[in-house]
Amino acid sequence: MSINPLKQYFRQAILYVKLPTQGRWYTSDDVTFSSEGEVGVYALTALDDILLNTPDAMLNGQALEKVISNCCPDVKNVKRLMLPDLEAIFVGIKSATNGGKADYDRKCPQCNHENSFELNCQHLLDSTMFINEDDLSINFGNDLIVHVKPYDFEMRQLFTKREFEEERSLRMFDEQNKDVDELTKATLLGQSVDRLSQMTFSLVSRSIEKIEMVKEKIIVDNRDHINEWLVGISKAQADMVIESVNRINGIGVPKTIPVLCSNCNHQWEDTLTFDPSSFFGKRS
Numbered sequence: 234m235s236i237n238p239l240k241q242y243f244r245q246a247i248l249y250v251k252l253p254t255q256g257r258w259y260t261s262d263d264v265t266f267s268s269e270g271e272v273g274v275y276a277l278t279a280l281d282d283i284l285l286n287t288p289d290a291m292l293n294g295q296a297l298e299k300v301i302s303n304c305c306p307d308v309k310n311v312k313r314l315m316l317p318d319l320e321a322i323f324v325g326i327k328s329a330t331n332g333g334k335a336d337y338d339r340k341c342p343q344c345n346h347e348n349s350f351e352l353n354c355q356h357l358l359d360s361t362m363f364i365n366e367d368d369l370s371i372n373f374g375n376d377l378i379v380h381v382k383p384y385d386f387e388m389r390q391l392f393t394k395r396e397f398e399e400e401r402s403l404r405m406f407d408e409q410n411k412d413v414d415e416l417t418k419a420t421l422l423g424q425s426v427d428r429l430s431q432m433t434f435s436l437v438s439r440s441i442e443k444i445e446m447v448k449e450k451i452i453v454d455n456r457d458h459i460n461e462w463l464v465g466i467s468k469a470q471a472d473m474v475i476e477s478v479n480r481i482n483g484i485g486v487p488k489t490i491p492v493l494c495s496n497c498n499h500q501w502e503d504t505l506t507f508d509p510s511s512f513f514g515k516r517s
C-alpha cells in the first residue's frame with residue numbers, strides 16, 4: 234500500500250483525559266497511557282455519528298466498541314474498560330466533538346418550564362473523582378474483607394441490553410393488551426423488576442475480585458465459591474456489597490449538578506447521565 238500524503242491532515246487528539254481508575258485494572262495491552270497518565274481523545278467522525286444513531290447497532294456492543302476505539306485509540310481493549318473510565322471517555326469525546334460543550338434540556342419540577350443548559354465538559358472532567366484503595370474493600374466485622382471493582386464495558390452492555398429488552402416487552406404488552414387490568418400490569422412490572430435485580434446480583438458477584446478471610450489468612454478468588462457465598466448471606470449483607478459496587482461505578486465524572494430555572498428561579502440538584510445514545514444527541 235502506498236503512503237497516503239493526506240495522512241498529516243488526519244484528525245488528531247483534541248484533548249487528554251485522566252481516567253478515574255488511573256489504570257488500576259489494566260495491562261499495557263488494554264490501555265496505553267501517556268507519561269502524564271492520560272489518554273488522547275479525538276472528535277467523532279461522520280461514521281461514528283451514524284453508528285451512535287443506529288439503535289440496533291448500539292444494542293449489541295460492537296458499534297459502541299468501534300466508536301470508542303476510533304475516538305480513543307489509546308484504548309486497545311474496549312471490553313476491559315471500567316465504567317467510570319468509560320464515562321470520562323464519553324465526556325471527553327463529547328467535548329472534542331462539540332467545542333467543549335454539551336447541551337441538555339431539563340423541565341423545571343416547580344413550573345414545568347423547559348430550560349436549556351450548556352455543560353462545560355472540561356469543567357466536568359476537571360472535577361473527576363479518582364478511585365482510592367479505600368473504595369475497594371468492605372469489612373464484614375473482623376472476619377471478612379470483600380474486595381470489589383467497578384463494572385466493565387461488557388457488564389455495562391449486558392445490563393443495558395437486558396434493561397432495554399425488559400422495557401420493550403412491557404411496552405409491547407401494553408400496546409397489545411389495551412384493556413388489561415392494573416393488577417396484571419403491576420404483576421408483570423414486578424416480574425420485570427425481579428429479573429433486572431437478578432441480573433444486578435450476578436453482575437455484582439462478578440465485581441467481587443476476592444474475599445479475604447482475616448483470621449484464617451486465606452484469600453478466596455474462586456468464582457463459584459464467591460457466588461455461593463453471595464447467594465447465601467443475608468439480604469442486609471448482600472445490599473452492602475451491591476451498594477459498594479454501585480458506589481464505585483459512580484465515582485469519576487460528577488453525576489449531579491446544581492441547576493437554576495430561568496423562569497421561576499427554582500434551584501435543584503440535577504442528575505447527569507452519560508448514556509451514549511442520548512448523551513451524544515440525535516442528528517437533525
Ligand SMILES: [Zn+2]
Nearest residue numbers: 341344494497
Ligand atoms: Zn421553574
